[in-house]
Amino acid sequence: DAGITQSPRHKVTETGTPVTLRCHQTENHRYMYWYRQDPGHGLRLIHYSYGVKDTDKGEVSDGYSVSRSKTEDFLLTLESATSSQTSVYFCAISESLGRAASYNEQFFGPGTRLTVL
Amino acid sequence: TQLLEQSPQFLSIQEGENLTVYCNSSSVFSSLQWYRQEPGEGPVLLVTVVTGGEVKKLKRLTFQFGDARKDSSLHITAAQPGDTGLYLCARLNLGDSGGSNYKLTFGKGTLLTVNP
Numbered sequence: 001d002a003g004i005t006q007s008p009r010h011k012v013t014e015t016g017t018p019v020t021l022r023c024h025q026t027e028n029h030r031y032m033y034w035y036r037q038d039p040g041h042g043l044r045l046i047h048y049s050y051g052v053k054d055t056d057k058g059e060v061s062d063g064y065s066v067s068r069s070k071t072e073d074f075l076l077t078l079e080s081a082t083s084s085q086t087s088v089y090f091c092a093i094s095e096s097l098g099r100a101a102s103y104n105e106q107f108f109g110p111g112t113r114l115t116v117l
Numbered sequence: 118t119q120l121l122e123q124s125p126q127f128l129s130i131q132e133g134e135n136l137t138v139y140c141n142s143s144s145v146f147s148s149l150q151w152y153r154q155e156p157g158e159g160p161v162l163l164v165t166v167v168t169g170g171e172v173k174k175l176k177r178l179t180f181q182f183g184d185a186r187k188d189s190s191l192h193i194t195a196a197q198p199g200d201t202g203l204y205l206c207a208r209l210n211l212g213d214s215g216g217s218n219y220k221l222t223f224g225k226g227t228l229l230t231v232n233p
Binding site: 031033035040041042043044045048050058059090092094104105106107108109110111 | 150157158159160161162165205207209219220221222223224225226
């Protein structure tokens with residue numbers, strides 16, 4: 001299994017509080033991703049990173065920010081949590097495969113279940 | 118956003134039955150991946166298909182990529198309770214070289230339940 005951990009695994013918080021989720025990898029992969037998974041919506045990309053300090057928005061980035069100060073860590077921050085951000089959050093990693101880019105595989109962490117009351 | 122439509126959304130069958138799930142889009146895929154997600158875990162890659170008409174087999178699972186590269190199917194023969202899970206298709210978006218590469222867009226998935 002790819003070395004990806006997420007912390008915390010479960011969190012309950014109140015509306016308006018800041019929340020930071022951490023993704024840590026031991027694979028030295030270049031790309032890291034944050035997704036949220038909700039019933040009826042599948043997996044949706046929030047933000048991703050293509051290198052240290054290099055990040056970009058995904059399809060549902062409003063209300064979220066990210067930071068990547070070193071290769072192994074990718075942080076997702078909810079500045080002021082809302083009930084609509086109650087979800088399961090997955091981190092994923094992948095590596096550039098050059099000419100084999102079409103076969104690029106993403107490896108997923110175990111997920112963080114976040115409840116915003 | 119180029120949508121991926123998966124069908125059916127839910128499927129409940131008995132052990133030993135065969136089934137097919139589908140992944141469709143109105144646009145051409147550069148490549149398509151199938152993932153399986155078990156309850157409480159993250160998705161795990163099953164296969165990647167790249168060439169139109171390509172067929173790949175993984176034990177009792179057969180994956181097909183449409184000739185026009187706009188659709189794909191997953192067929193399971195003699196389903197077993199261990200096949201239970203969420204099956205997700207995902208297309209790889211190869212954008213500009215500045216960093217849009219290697220993004221996946223997922224379909225909403227087919228939730229399969231195989232009853233003993």
